[in-house]
Amino acid sequence: MPPFPPIPGAPPLPAAWPYALRPALTPLTRVEGADLPGLGPGWTFVGDPARMPAGEPEGLGGAFGRGGVFRCGAAVIRPYRRGGLVRHLNGRVYPGPGRFAQELAVHRALWEAGFPTVEPLGFAFRPRLWGCEGAYLTRLAPGDPWPRTWAPEALPAVRGLLAALCAWGLHAPDLNATNFMVGPDGVLALDWDRARWTQAGDLFARYKARLDRSLRKLHAPDGFVI
Template sequence: MIHDPYIVPPLPASWPYQPGRPLRPLGCRVNLELPGLGGGWRVCTPGGQVIDGEAIPLEGAYGRGGILRTGDVVMRPYRRGGLLRHLNERTYRTHLRFAAEHAVHRGLWEAGFPTVEPLGYAWRPIGLGVEGVLFTRLAEGEAWPRRWDLSAERAEVIRRVVTSLCEWGLWSPDLNATNILLPPDDGALVLDWDRAGFVPAGTDLWPRYRRRLERSLRKLGAPAEAVAVIGSAPLP
């Protein structure tokens, strides 16, 4: 059987979250203007919703720059990382990478997983390829690196979030501490599902997530108690 990483598999029996209602299907409009990003975009949003209003930089956002908000919509332009960014920062061969991220993100949201609401994506030709933008709903909170002093309850929430991804078989190679948002009251939301996909059943993802997050935490200068959150054994 051929494994497709972008087909959302059934939820595991141990899934701790309550699934929500399905989102509206995407409708696409062509040659639209995006606030702060110019024109010529093919915009795919629920029901073909138009993104408008005044665009301002998103305060406190981590990432590679250029993240904007207009009203309660966040617009995150796709930017490459690593050494490749020096040669090709924002051009991709096709729009399929953006569509794939939205599909995985949408599956998580509809399954009740703690993440921000996905609102679609947009793309337009640039050079020999395309550039893209992801749309999500604005959520209040601070990135984990700005609040290392977690309560025991909040630390358990973060471990549970990662364990749930492992049990469902979803690998997100960009998951790091800056992509974990801590709302004002409690809980944790996970952001950024670029290149995420479902792995074959039976794959043990916990060691991979632990190494990924521990590397991120140490790079950010996290205290030992923050590293211990993900260094602990997965919850039963």
């Protein structure tokens, strides 16, 4: 299995960052031969060993995405699934764990910066065919995916979250309406797969096009425009 590629660090926060910083997360530890509930043995876990889930898994029937997301105690486990046309040929095998490590690096930076998101716990991978399969772990947070409720008060909150991401120069190309959760803690953004910092100047236009397309596809109420 190839080692993790170098992952660029986050740039400095913008001067007008609207969120209060959180305490730094526990340094990452690598645990070999982990047993993940619902997924079996043989995993390499990267995260905080004290936060590894244990017990019986339960399905999250309200989750969107490509399926397979479930909870175990206070943790949510999301197996990585490929999208697009490639999913018909290769649904879950990746060349190496670098993509999983990148998501965790971005997510940890967002969490420590106080950004409204769920708490990252780590990722896991194990050999499969010519590469590896992976799973991503977060702490369970109360709430519902935005398309389940279409809460109108989420619209300005989503715009504010996107503006903050743009100010920091972070582009999450897969972010769509199903990646926002509305609950007692307000609106939280989920899923940082393939997110990267960039100096591109059209980030808000990219986010708006992606979100507006998602809102139309999911039949959001009239007037729901980013």
